[in-house]
Amino acid sequence: xxxxxxxxxxxxxxxxxxxxxxxxxxxxxxxxxxxxxxxxxxxxxxxxxxxxxxxxxxxxxxxxxxxxxxxxxxxxxxxxxxxxxxxxxxxxxxxxxxxxxxxxxxxxxxxxxxxxxxxxxxxxxxxxxxxxxxxxxxxxxxxxxxxxxxxxxxxxxxxxxxxxxxxxxxxxxxxxxxxxxxxxxx
Numbered sequence: 001x002x003x004x005x006x007x008x009x010x011x012x013x014x015x016x017x018x019x020x021x022x023x024x025x026x027x028x029x030x031x032x033x034x035x036x037x038x039x040x041x042x043x044x045x046x047x048x049x050x051x052x053x054x055x056x057x058x059x060x061x062x063x064x065x066x067x068x069x070x071x072x073x074x075x076x077x078x079x080x081x082x083x084x085x086x087x088x089x090x091x092x093x094x095x096x097x098x099x100x101x102x103x104x105x106x107x108x109x110x111x112x113x114x115x116x117x118x119x120x121x122x123x124x125x126x127x128x129x130x131x132x133x134x135x136x137x138x139x140x141x142x143x144x145x146x147x148x149x150x151x152x153x154x155x156x157x158x159x160x161x162x163x164x165x166x167x168x169x170x171x172x173x174x175x176x177x178x179x180x181x182x183x184x185x186x
Contacts, residue, residue, distance in 0.1 A: 057114040057168040064109045070102025114166055116175050121152065123160040131160045135179035142185040150184075152176065 074095045081091035108126050115122040120134040137154040143164075144151070150172065153159040162172060176182065 057116065057166055057171065059109050059112050059163070060165050060167050063105050063165070067102045067105035067109060070098040071106065074098035074102055112163065112166070114162055114168075114172060116172065118179065121160060121172070121175065123162055125161070131158065133158060133160055135175075138176075138180045138182055140185070141176055141180075141182050 077091045077095035111124050111128045113124045122132040124130045133154045139155050141152045148164045150162045
């Protein structure tokens with residue numbers, strides 16, 4: 001690139017457009033940092049609990065496939081927006097449109113897990129926070145038709161919520177029937 005064409009390029013830059021691109025890059029970087037930190041939480045928790053059961057009782061792989069597809073389309077649109085100057089705003093909007101569902105689905109797939117054994121149940125939520133209950137302390141269980149969450153409560157008022165999209169959901173119900181005297185309320 002010669003000096004004259006570089007000067008024309010610099011003179012043709014729109015500072016608002018540059019600000020939009022920098023802002024979009026910062027947002028994507030922040031979201032990726034959040035996704036990586038939740039992945040680290042999930043890895044740390046998996047190391048503490050039997051990984052064979054944890055892999056079986058995880059959100060359905062459709063969440064992973066959908067989230068990765070959305071993220072790929074979003075990143076492709078973002079890269080296209082950075083290099084195609086004539087239609088950058090539309091590509092930024094397309095990138096955001098696919099990133100908004102894709103990233104939360106990916107985090108949900110990584111974090112929402114259920115770990116079972118003969119003594120209790122541990123559930124990690126969307127944020128990667130773990131809650132545990134001992135089977136001997138379980139007082140009740142109910143299923144919400146509206147939200148599709150199974151709620152298991154103990155004597156102290158603590159509870160775990162498990163979405164029915166967990167692969168192996170019937171195993172949770174079998175453990176509940178085997179290790180507690182609780183019947184499921186709808």
